[in-house]
Amino acid sequence: MMENVSLQRGSVTAALLVIGDEILSGRTKDKNIGYIAEYLSGIGIDLKEVRVVADDESDVVNAVNALRRRYTYLFTTGGIGPTHDDITADCVAKAFGVSIDVDPRARALLLQRIAEKDLNEARLRMARIPAGANLIINKVSNAPGFRMGNVFVMAGVPSIMQAMLDEVAPTLQTGARMLSESVRADLREGDIGTELGAIAKAHPAVLIGSYPFMDDQARPNTNVVVRARDPAELASAKAAVEAMLARVRAALGMPVTRS
Amino acid sequence: MMENVSLQRGSVTAALLVIGDEILSGRTKDKNIGYIAEYLSGIGIDLKEVRVVADDESDVVNAVNALRRRYTYLFTTGGIGPTHDDITADCVAKAFGVSIDVDPRARALLLQRIAEKDLNEARLRMARIPAGANLIINKVSNAPGFRMGNVFVMAGVPSIMQAMLDEVAPTLQTGARMLSESVRADLREGDIGTELGAIAKAHPAVLIGSYPFMDDQARPNTNVVVRARDPAELASAKAAVEAMLARVRAALGMPVTRS
Numbered sequence: 059m060m061e062n063v064s065l066q067r068g069s070v071t072a073a074l075l076v077i078g079d080e081i082l083s084g085r086t087k088d089k090n091i092g093y094i095a096e097y098l099s100g101i102g103i104d105l106k107e108v109r110v111v112a113d114d115e116s117d118v119v120n121a122v123n124a125l126r127r128r129y130t131y132l133f134t135t136g137g138i139g140p141t142h143d144d145i146t147a148d149c150v151a152k153a154f155g156v157s158i159d160v161d162p163r164a165r166a167l168l169l170q171r172i173a174e175k176d177l178n179e180a181r182l183r184m185a186r187i188p189a190g191a192n193l194i195i196n197k198v199s200n201a202p203g204f205r206m207g208n209v210f211v212m213a214g215v216p217s218i219m220q221a222m223l224d225e226v227a228p229t230l231q232t233g234a235r236m237l238s239e240s241v242r243a244d245l246r247e248g249d250i251g252t253e254l255g256a257i258a259k260a261h262p263a264v265l266i267g268s269y270p271f272m273d274d275q276a277r278p279n280t281n282v283v284v285r286a287r288d289p290a291e292l293a294s295a296k297a298a299v300e301a302m303l304a305r306v307r308a309a310l311g312m313p314v315t316r317s
Numbered sequence: 318m319m320e321n322v323s324l325q326r327g328s329v330t331a332a333l334l335v336i337g338d339e340i341l342s343g344r345t346k347d348k349n350i351g352y353i354a355e356y357l358s359g360i361g362i363d364l365k366e367v368r369v370v371a372d373d374e375s376d377v378v379n380a381v382n383a384l385r386r387r388y389t390y391l392f393t394t395g396g397i398g399p400t401h402d403d404i405t406a407d408c409v410a411k412a413f414g415v416s417i418d419v420d421p422r423a424r425a426l427l428l429q430r431i432a433e434k435d436l437n438e439a440r441l442r443m444a445r446i447p448a449g450a451n452l453i454i455n456k457v458s459n460a461p462g463f464r465m466g467n468v469f470v471m472a473g474v475p476s477i478m479q480a481m482l483d484e485v486a487p488t489l490q491t492g493a494r495m496l497s498e499s500v501r502a503d504l505r506e507g508d509i510g511t512e513l514g515a516i517a518k519a520h521p522a523v524l525i526g527s528y529p530f531m532d533d534q535a536r537p538n539t540n541v542v543v544r545a546r547d548p549a550e551l552a553s554a555k556a557a558v559e560a561m562l563a564r565v566r567a568a569l570g571m572p573v574t575r576s
Contacts, residue, residue, distance in 0.1 A: 079526055080526055080528060082365065083497075083544070084353075084354035086528070091347060091369070095342060097343070098343075099342050106376075107370055108367075109367065109368050117365075139527070142514030143517075178507065178508075184507075236342070238344075247400055247439070248440035251398075251438070251440070252439045268402060269339060270398065283339070
């Protein structure tokens with residue numbers, strides 16, 4: 059739905075940049091977008107945009123710069139391993155215009171799990187950290203992510219990414235959590251579209267979404283989702299939706315109790 | 318990995334724009350990105366970028382204009398239903414600077430399944446089509462998508478989106494299909510990073526990716542994926558990878574036959 063000013067004001071926003079040829083080729087199915095979306099919603103941060111780009115330097119640098127300037131935070135996943143296609147750290151350094159080299163703190167972390175003789179050039183890539191960044195340590199892998207300005211660089215492997223997100227979450231500025239209520243319409247979307255639009259217009263501090271689904275008897279049905287930061291605004295809009303649904307069901311001669 | 322000129326030349330490219338608050342809030346987990354990525358790879362179209370944006374007019378218009386100018390094709394999913402938060406058709410009209418109104422062809426399609434008395438203002442939203450667009454008819458739903466220039470506007474419901482993609486696929490210009498081979502390394506990523514980078518550099522017409530995984534005994538392992546349009550280039554790079562893997566395994570004193 060259309061964003062409106064009262065919802066935007068004071069909100070903490072984020073973008074997610076997923077980096078990896080394997081997602082764009084379809085070889086790997088992304089599992090991080092949905093997880094991060096739900097996680098951020100839960101702590102009062104509005105995920106406003108997601109991009110998926112290839113392991114291509116200019117694509118990654120341009121996306122990092124576009125997104126870090128537009129939102130409170132930018133999270134990235136992927137491209138921080140030991141091989142030639144892991145270019146995220148170098149791209150973030152380039153986006154910020156800073157140098158990048160093996161970081162002694164990151165090297166020490168790797169040595170907790172890797173013998174010094176095995177710490178070859180490839181593995182040392184995982185210790186390359188842009189100048190001025192802080193490490194994101196995690197409990198699953200000793201290869202750290204890092205925070206550079208408002209950008210959080212995380213692994214692509216879901217279990218490691220999730221551990222990193224748990225590490226950084228307590229350090230994030232968060233907004234009032236977006237509250238959400240779902241109302242089952244027992245009507246088709248097309249039965250209520252006009253009425254729902256009128257309620258959305260009358261409640262500018264509330265986001266109202268409409269999601270069709272098939273019920274367990276394969277009949278078209280609709281969930282109406284009402285979201286707001288203010289509990290009173292939410293309750294008022296939800297009541298308006300429920301009253302409208304009852305009116306439309308009655309007008310269509312449907313039973314008052316749900317079948 | 319870094320894109321290179323020989324891979325780009327003559328290739329057919331695409332972007333995907335996923336439209337919907339419900340994906341960004343985490344309420345709905347997207348199932349279209351992976352499906353479309355795999356589908357396009359299979360017919361020789363390179364998916365180069367994906368964006369997910371909210372149901373917000375300026376966000377959608379800006380993304381449509383950025384992506385349609387940059388790639389051969391742009392596919393969109395979501396936002397073409399009958400409610401106030403379905404704004405994709407209006408946004409595409411705005412992006413192209415054309416008018417939008419109820420399209421008689423789309424209205425006739427809706428009337429095949431909806432009685433005229435039920436064709437209210439909300440349902441008629443689904444017949445709003447930008448001037449100059451062609452309809453994308455599908456076998457699952459009578460509400461059509463449409464093609465406007467190089468932009469294909471499809472439903473967000475996976476079954477309907479998939480039917481629409483089947484409709485448009487035969488009309489698309491396609492490139493040489495990207496061929497792909499996967500080689501199981503039986504080594505950790507960090508064992509082969511440097512050598513793999515050298516092979517990638519020596520085979521500029523080949524994309525080489527490295528994907529760590531845990532084997533069924535929870536030991537770290539790696540899949541090396543080699544991709545190219547030319548079968549001879551692919552075979553040559555794959556042979557180089559296999560020879561390198563055998564060398565590294567021997568140097569580490571690992572058995573020649575896989576355990």
